[in-house]
Amino acid sequence: MPRNEPTEVTEEWDGGRSARRRKAVRYGVPVAVAGVTAATIGLVPAFAGSGSPDLPKISAQDLIAKIAKSDVQQLSGTVQVTTDLGLPALPGGAGAGALGGGQGGGGAGASASPQSKLTELASGTHTLRVAADGPDKQRVSIVGKSADYTLVHNGADVWAYDSGSNSAVHHTAPKDARHGAHRGAPEGLPDGGLRNATPQELAKEVLKAAGDTTSVTVGDTARVAGRDAYQLVIKPKQAASTVGSIRVAVDAANGVPLKFTLTPKSGGPAAVDVGYTRVDFARPAADTFAFTPPKGAKVVNGDRAAHGKGESGKGLGGFGGFGGFKDGQGPKGAGGFEVLGKGWTSIAALKAPGGPGGKDQLAKGDAGKFLDSLGSKVSGAFGSGHVFSTRLVNALITDDGRVYVGAVDQQALIAAADAAKK
Known part of the structure; x- marks a missing residue:
């Protein structure tokens, strides 16, 4: 053939x-x-x-x-x-x-x-x-x-x-x-x-x-x-x-x-x-x-x-x-999320449970050390936060209680968080 x-x-x-x-x-x-x-x-x-x-x-x-x-x-x-x-x-x-x-x-x-x-x-x-x-x-x-x-x-x-x-x-x-x-x-x-x-x-x-x-x-x-x-x-x-x-x-x-x-x-x-x-x-x-x-x-x-x-x-x-959400909205009662970008580099943006207060509590004592051991500290125009990575999905949790997650690299998450602050 x-x-x-x-x-x-x-x-x-x-x-x-x-x-x-x-x-x-x-x-x-x-x-x-x-x-x-x-x-x-x-x-x-x-x-x-x-x-x-x-x-x-x-x-x-x-x-x-x-x-x-x-x-x-x-x-x-x-x-x-x-x-x-x-x-x-x-x-x-x-x-x-x-x-x-x-x-x-x-x-x-x-x-x-x-x-x-x-x-x-x-x-x-x-x-x-x-x-x-x-x-x-x-x-x-x-x-x-x-x-x-x-x-x-x-x-x-x-x-x-x-x-x-x-x-x-x-x-x-x-x-x-x-x-x-x-x-x-x-x-x-x-x-x-x-x-x-x-x-x-x-x-x-x-x-x-x-x-x-x-x-x-x-x-x-x-x-x-x-x-x-x-x-x-x-x-x-x-x-x-x-x-x-x-x-x-x-x-x-x-x-x-x-x-x-x-x-x-x-x-x-x-x-x-x-x-x-x-x-x-x-x-x-x-x-x-x-x-x-x-x-x-x-x-x-x-x-x-x-x-x-x-x-x-x-x-x-x-x-x-992970699916089942329409029009960039999360499940009812969860606050929902918006989708930033398109295609393979789409990023879901949402508020972290408990907001900034919940994040502040995590940052204290042994809980804070555990958080640091799982993620890497990053900063940008958005402020500061932690990036948590897997082989496929990465997530940025900012210190002011925002979450950005997607099948994208770390820099794309930081850029999305920076853009949201403008």
């Missing part, structure tokens, strides 16, 4: 005016990081390279259209999620799970709440078993060493069950979720974070809009979960972004994203790597989606608990709970 060379695209991307392209843009992808969607995709003509297996050449436009046209309704398989953001260890061995909150209130029921499991996916390697049969039936299980956590959506019923505590939370699926479009993930689940921990949903988040802050090419072909795949290679054009590249492996036969890999600009292992290790596109057995709480299980009515707290049945959106 001759080597595939980049070829000029004679048709311009029309922003979604044709039916096929409208669908491609709608399902198309930049990644939601710390509440800021890396917004736009600029298509660069390129074709699959000389990797194995040999596949017909395809342009980036056509591969995105192939993803958009994919209408896989049934699948089952195993997904491996590996996250390495370089988060610091907390004193006393407290893990990410200590940060999770539960819709079901305190006690055993809270451990079965989807929100209590989101932060567990923020570090380490996890195995998920997934199954779907159309928009009304989905199942996701996090496989643990000693216990499993399972979400089941079957029609109007959504169950979350934690085998370790033998506790369950029941929700009624939103009506729009029961009849919406299905893309191979549990749309009816009350919390979007676990639903988005699949290659399909991550890819959809990254290709949502077309624009000029991103280049997209087609890289070498690959084999993922025994399937032939093309690879979209997505790179920010904005120098201040901490994202090096994103690779999305796409099933050559049916257009389903099989693997999502985000590598930081600093290099090293992937910060986020989510991919199928096994996948089957046959219809799962009907009893896959049946669930009855085991004898003696603690069962919490999630609808009643959420109503009592003034919450909706829907939880946090976006991978890791």
